[in-house]
Amino acid sequence: MGELQHSADTPNAPFAQRPIVILGAGIIGCATARQLLLNGFPVILVAEYLPGDQDYRYASAWAGAAWHPAGGISSEWRYLQAISHRHLLKMAQEEPESGVCIVDALEYVERPPSENSSAWGKTVAAKWRDLQPSEYPSGFSCGWSYETLVTDPTLHMPYLGKKITALGGQFIRKRVESLEDLYRMFPESSVFVNASGIGSKTLKDVQDEKCFAERGQNVFYKTDNCHTMYFRNGQEYTYVIPRPMSHGVVLGGVKQADDLSPEPDMEIARDEIARAHRLAPEVVPEHPSEDALSYIVGIRPSRQGGFRLDSEQQGSRIILSAYGFGGGGYAFSYGVADALGKMVEKAEQENVIQ
Numbered sequence: 001m002g003e004l005q006h007s008a009d010t011p012n013a014p015f016a017q018r019p020i021v022i023l024g025a026g027i028i029g030c031a032t033a034r035q036l037l038l039n040g041f042p043v044i045l046v047a048e049y050l051p052g053d054q055d056y057r058y059a060s061a062w063a064g065a066a067w068h069p070a071g072g073i074s075s076e077w078r079y080l081q082a083i084s085h086r087h088l089l090k091m092a093q094e095e096p097e098s099g100v101c102i103v104d105a106l107e108y109v110e111r112p113p114s115e116n117s118s119a120w121g122k123t124v125a126a127k128w129r130d131l132q133p134s135e136y137p138s139g140f141s142c143g144w145s146y147e148t149l150v151t152d153p154t155l156h157m158p159y160l161g162k163k164i165t166a167l168g169g170q171f172i173r174k175r176v177e178s179l180e181d182l183y184r185m186f187p188e189s190s191v192f193v194n195a196s197g198i199g200s201k202t203l204k205d206v207q208d209e210k211c212f213a214e215r216g217q218n219v220f221y222k223t224d225n226c227h228t229m230y231f232r233n234g235q236e237y238t239y240v241i242p243r244p245m246s247h248g249v250v251l252g253g254v255k256q257a258d259d260l261s262p263e264p265d266m267e268i269a270r271d272e273i274a275r276a277h278r279l280a281p282e283v284v285p286e287h288p289s290e291d292a293l294s295y296i297v298g299i300r301p302s303r304q305g306g307f308r309l310d311s312e313q314q315g316s317r318i319i320l321s322a323y324g325f326g327g328g329g330y331a332f333s334y335g336v337a338d339a340l341g342k343m344v345e346k347a348e349q350e351n352v353i354q
């Protein structure tokens with residue numbers, strides 16, 4: 001411990017050889033690694049689950065994953081979503097292997113939108129247009145159409161894993177019990193990023209009681225009619241998210257706090273199909289063929305009050321926390337990575353120029 005403290009307080013490895021260490025290899029850890037590598041930093045990711053894994057507790061493998069402008073968030077958070085949009089758009093245009101696609105979106109809004117509604121998305125999404133009453137189902141207050149981005153996580157996570165390796169990043173598969181375990185593994189490093197998602201609830205020296213598991217379950221319906229996203233905005237939480245490269249649509253959704261059941265609940269699945277059919281009858285039939293259906297279960301890493309994105313100094317170490325993204329990790333991902341890139345620059349500048 002004494003020795004560890006010594007090396008952390010007086011880092012003796014040269015700047016270029018002190019890796020930035022990221023705990024977690026979900027979309028947040030991986031998007032951050034990519035950004036830091038592009039900025040020239042050496043990066044090591046330590047995680048129990050890595051890109052390509054399919055454990056239901058690894059949220060990033062199971063997301064919808066649509067870019068939707070969240071309502072009720074601060075202007076800073078909107079900007080993070082806007083930056084994500086910019087990165088995702090570029091990938092959709094230039095790197096089809098990333099699994100990111102441009103699709104049309106139809107959003108039907110139950111109640112007259114408040115000042116802080118998701119309508120701010122018109123400043124970011126292309127082709128935003130208010131729908132005429134004849135264009136949205138009866139019973140809704142209004143609606144919007146726009147272009148949005150959907151990410152197929154079955155392609156995107158492996159793509160990102162390869163990208164990180166090609167840029168010189170290193171993955172270490174390991175479960176740790178605390179951040180302290182990481183400090184011991186990398187005594188020469190001074191900047192650590194905690195992107196452990198739901199792991200932050202149990203890591204011994206984090207134990208963030210605001211974190212909670214929020215179970216999600218979706219139905220994947222195989223169809224080539226998969227180029228429009230439908231989103232019901234209001235009390236009922238229903239979406240149809242196209243996944244063009246996998247020839248299907250993701251039907252949802254449901255949020256079950258503190259439920260860790262890995263098996264699909266068929267009653268929920270039937271309800272999701274029925275709701276999706278009501279929302280998008282032109283895409284989802286009332287009784288789709290069982291052969292065309294498969295089921296998705298994933299645990300969202302949620303946090304009361306929203307996610308953490310902050311920096312703490314502990315001795316000469318800087319700990320950057322980025323977890324608790326709940327149902328929006330993809331929509332925030334590359335914006336968060338961009339912000340963390342700047343936070344790492346600042347931390348390293350203070351380490352080098354004393």
Ligand SMILES: Cc1cc2nc3c(=O)[nH]c(=O)nc-3n(C[C@H](O)[C@H](O)[C@H](O)COP(=O)(O)OP(=O)(O)OC[C@H]3O[C@@H](n4cnc5c(N)ncnc54)[C@H](O)[C@@H]3O)c2cc1C
Nearest residue numbers: 024025026048049060064066176197199216298329330331
């Ligand atoms: C059904 C469903 C639908 C969704 N739809 C959308 C959507 O449409 N749009 C959207 O933006 N988001 C969506 N999400 C949310 C999105 O999936 C999450 O917000 C995002 O994946 C969280 O990423 P993360 O990197 O924080 O966490 P995770 O992907 O869970 O990754 C956490 C990482 O930390 C590692 N880790 C944790 N603890 C430890 C430890 N002790 N030791 C070592 N490693 C550890 C894990 O192994 C893993 O690598 C959806 C989620 C679900 C489940």
